[in-house]
Every structure is written in C-alpha cells, then in structure tokens.
Amino acid sequence: MNTKILVLGGGTGGTLVANLLAKKLKGAADITLVSALSRHLYQPGWLYVPFGWQDPRTLSRSLKSLLNKRINLEIGKAAALNPDTQIVTLEDGSALGYDYLVLATGSRVTPEDVPGLAEGGYHFYTEEAAWRLHAALEEFQGGKIVVGVGGLPHKCPVAPLEFTFLLDEYLTRRGIREQSEIVYTYPINRVFSIESVADVAAPLLEERKVRAETFFNLESVDPHKKMAYSLEGTELPYDLLVMIPPHRGAKFLENNPVADAQGWVKTERETLQVKGYPHIYALGDTTDLPISKAGSTAHFEAPVIAERIAASLEGRQPDPKHATYDGKVMCFLEAGYNKASILNFDYNTPPTPPAPNAFIHYEKMAFNKAYWYLVPTGML
Numbered sequence: 001m002n003t004k005i006l007v008l009g010g011g012t013g014g015t016l017v018a019n020l021l022a023k024k025l026k027g028a029a030d031i032t033l034v035s036a037l038s039r040h041l042y043q044p045g046w047l048y049v050p051f052g053w054q055d056p057r058t059l060s061r062s063l064k065s066l067l068n069k070r071i072n073l074e075i076g077k078a079a080a081l082n083p084d085t086q087i088v089t090l091e092d093g094s095a096l097g098y099d100y101l102v103l104a105t106g107s108r109v110t111p112e113d114v115p116g117l118a119e120g121g122y123h124f125y126t127e128e129a130a131w132r133l134h135a136a137l138e139e140f141q142g143g144k145i146v147v148g149v150g151g152l153p154h155k156c157p158v159a160p161l162e163f164t165f166l167l168d169e170y171l172t173r174r175g176i177r178e179q180s181e182i183v184y185t186y187p188i189n190r191v192f193s194i195e196s197v198a199d200v201a202a203p204l205l206e207e208r209k210v211r212a213e214t215f216f217n218l219e220s221v222d223p224h225k226k227m228a229y230s231l232e233g234t235e236l237p238y239d240l241l242v243m244i245p246p247h248r249g250a251k252f253l254e255n256n257p258v259a260d261a262q263g264w265v266k267t268e269r270e271t272l273q274v275k276g277y278p279h280i281y282a283l284g285d286t287t288d289l290p291i292s293k294a295g296s297t298a299h300f301e302a303p304v305i306a307e308r309i310a311a312s313l314e315g316r317q318p319d320p321k322h323a324t325y326d327g328k329v330m331c332f333l334e335a336g337y338n339k340a341s342i343l344n345f346d347y348n349t350p351p352t353p354p355a356p357n358a359f360i361h362y363e364k365m366a367f368n369k370a371y372w373y374l375v376p377t378g379m380l
C-alpha cells in the first residue's frame with residue numbers, strides 16, 4: 001500500500017507543499033489535500049479592496065486548477081485531529097488516516113475576543129470584511145478614523161501600516177484629507193514590532209500627519225458611543241474604526257496536543273516538525289514560530305517540508321540545501337503614492353528597509369499578478 005500524505009489547508013502553504021511533494025514523489029505516495037474552501041485566496045490583494053483599487057473577484061481561483069493532477073482534493077473542514085492514532089476527522093464525520101500529516105490551516109480572525117469589536121469595527125482581513133470596509137469608506141465624508149492592531153500575533157504584520165499610508169493617499173485623492181484625522185494604534189511602545197521597521201515607519205507616519213498612539217492594547221469597543229478603550233486606560237473616540245482583530249489558529253487545533261490554547265502549532269523552528277510528533281509538519285500562519293505570519297514565510301518553509309518527507313520516504317538523508325528553515329521572510333511595505341519599501345529578514349538578521357521608492361512599488365504590483373503562476377505552483 002502506498003504511503004499516505006495528508007495536507008490540511010489549501011492556502012499558500014498547503015497548495016505549495018502538496019505540489020512540491022507531487023513533483024518530487026511522482027506517484028510514490030498518495031497525496032490528499034483537504035481544504036475548507038474550494039477556492040484559493042490571494043489575501044495580499046485585500047489591502048487594496050477598501051479603496052476600490054482592486055476588484056475582490058480577481059483575488060481567488062479554483063484550488064483544483066492550481067494543484068498537480070496527482071493530488072486528490074477533498075473539500076471539507078477538519079474538525080478533529082488525533083495525533084496518536086494518526087486520524088483526522090472532518091465535519092461530515094469522515095475519517096482520514098495518514099502516514100505523514102502537514103498542517104497548513106492558517107489563522108483566523110476572532111473579533112469576538114474583544115467586547116464590542118465585531119459590532120463597532122471594520123477590517124480588511126477577510127474577503128467580506130474588505131468589501132464591507134470599502135462601502136464604509138466610500139460613505140465617509142471626513143472625521144476621525146482610528147486604525148490599529150487589536151491583538152498580537154496577527155498575519156501580515158505590516159498590513160496595518162500599509163493600510164494607514166494608503167488611507168492617507170485615498171483621503172487626499174478624494175479631497176477630504178484636511179477634514180479627516182487619522183490615528184494609528186499599536187500594542188507596544190513603538191509603531192511596529194521590529195525596531196528597524198518602526199524606525200522607518202514612524203517618521204513616515206509623522207510626515208503624513210498620522211498620530212501614533214502606542215501602548216494601546218485594545219480592551220473593548222463601545223459601538224454606540226463610538227469609543228475604543230485600551231487596557232492602559234486610553235479612550236479613543238472615532239467616527240470609523242479599522243481594527244485588525246485578534247487571531248487564532250484553526251478551531252480544531254485549539255487545545256489539541258499539537259498546539260496551544262489559541263491553536264498555534266508547536267513547531268520546531270528549523271525542521272518544521274511538530275514538537276513530539278515527527279511525522280507531522282506545520283507551516284505558514286498556523287505555527288507558533290517567532291517569525292512573521294506571511295505568505296512568503298509559507299513559501300520559504302514549503303521546500304523544507306517537501307524535502308524532509310521525500311527523503312524520509314526514500315530512506316535517504318535530506319539534501320542539506322533544503323533541509324532547514326532559517327526563518328526567511330520577504331515582505332513588501334506599501335507606503336502610498338506609488339512607493340514601497342521591502343523587508344528581508346530571518347531568525348538572526350533583522351530587516352534594513354530601504355527608503356520607499358517607485359521601483360519596489362511596481363515590483364509588488366507585478367508580484368500581485370504573477371503570484372498565481374509562480375508561488376502555489378512551485379515555479380519560484
């Protein structure tokens with residue numbers, strides 16, 4: 001009987017790892033990918049949807065169309081994992097056994113973790129939410145917009161900053177920037193978790209006349225009074241609240257032996273094996289690794305998992321070139337007005353972002369289009 005490889009999640013990490021395995025193993029194992037959605041979503045594009053600069057319908061494709069023909073695709077939601085019996089149960093009750101399991105179920109937003117946030121706040125971290133925010137922004141005629149981070153960790157750490165810079169541009173283009181105040185909140189004592197990025201972003205915020213409210217850990221929102229409250233005792237009135245909700249891992253992972261109470265999977269930082277379960281791997285947002293939850297993270301992690309599983313199946317040592325994840329991440333940082341910077345870093349080397357320029361912005365625009373051909377397929 002063929003070895004069974006089960007991949008959970010059809011986003012950036014799951015699609016790529018399944019395709020890399022199919023190419024490497026050429027039928028020597030049965031690969032099944034289970035995903036809750038039949039579409040693959042390009043989430044970075046949601047950043048532009050609130051401003052009407054991107055049609056959300058162009059940001060998803062059929063997952064099947066992105067998968068190697070050797071991969072069995074099942075659409076269904078994992079409801080339970082027993083890592084000892086090696087069985088995953090789906091919501092419809094069907095049970096799937098595996099020899100190797102790859103967890104790539106990403107992260108989910110949980111606005112319900114903050115009282116009043118679901119009713120009082122907007123965000124752009126789901127397709128629906130980005131579109132809803134677009135409608136709210138189109139109606140906005142001036143006033144106070146509070147943009148912030150409602151909990152750490154969250155995916156795409158730079159997106160709230162990017163949104164703020166693009167919001168300044170959007171309001172300026174609409175001719176209502178003078179009648180608007182933008183406040184940016186962040187939970188720690190600077191405007192971004194990584195100091196070198198905060199050093200570049202803080203003066204840019206100042207230049208754009210955005211007031212930064214640091215040490216703002218969102219405690220609750222009063223949608224009727226239109227107030228946001230922090231644990232530190234700050235009270236912020238708003239006309240429009242754009243707050244990135246807290247995140248968790250997939251529901252079925254919360255409190256599972258492989259994960260913590262928030263559903264973040266306990267992952268070895270270099271091999272990407274799940275702690276205590278060497279036949280289970282994790283990549284992308286779902287890990288508890290001390291590195292950005294970003295598509296590029298999943299992109300750089302996938303070859304490590306594919307090589308390790310292939311080597312184990314073939315009874316050889318993994319190729320040292322691909323056997324270790326060094327924490328590599330690459331993120332663009334949109335700064336508005338057709339300029340962007342870029343962050344390259346890993347576990348040991350912090351980023352040194354260059355001053356925003358047009359070249360990097362157009363690189364990002366090109367990447368947004370090329371993603372479909374390069375990333376999930378494993379071409380890049």
Ligand SMILES: Cc1cc2nc3c(=O)[nH]c(=O)nc-3n(C[C@H](O)[C@H](O)[C@H](O)COP(=O)(O)OP(=O)(O)OC[C@H]3O[C@@H](n4cnc5c(N)ncnc54)[C@H](O)[C@@H]3O)c2cc1C
Nearest residue numbers: 009010011012013036043044078106156284285294295296
């Ligand atoms: C607004 C925004 C902008 C961003 N910009 C960037 C950027 O510029 N650069 C960058 O690198 N990253 C960016 N990201 C982050 C990036 O999109 C994610 O980090 C990336 O998609 C993570 O990949 P993943 O495979 O771990 O999870 P996902 O791509 O989220 O995929 C998770 C998959 O698991 C499936 N799933 C979930 N639960 C279950 C379950 N119980 N059973 C079965 N399937 C399940 C989902 O349907 C989905 O297919 C951005 C994100 C947002 C929201």
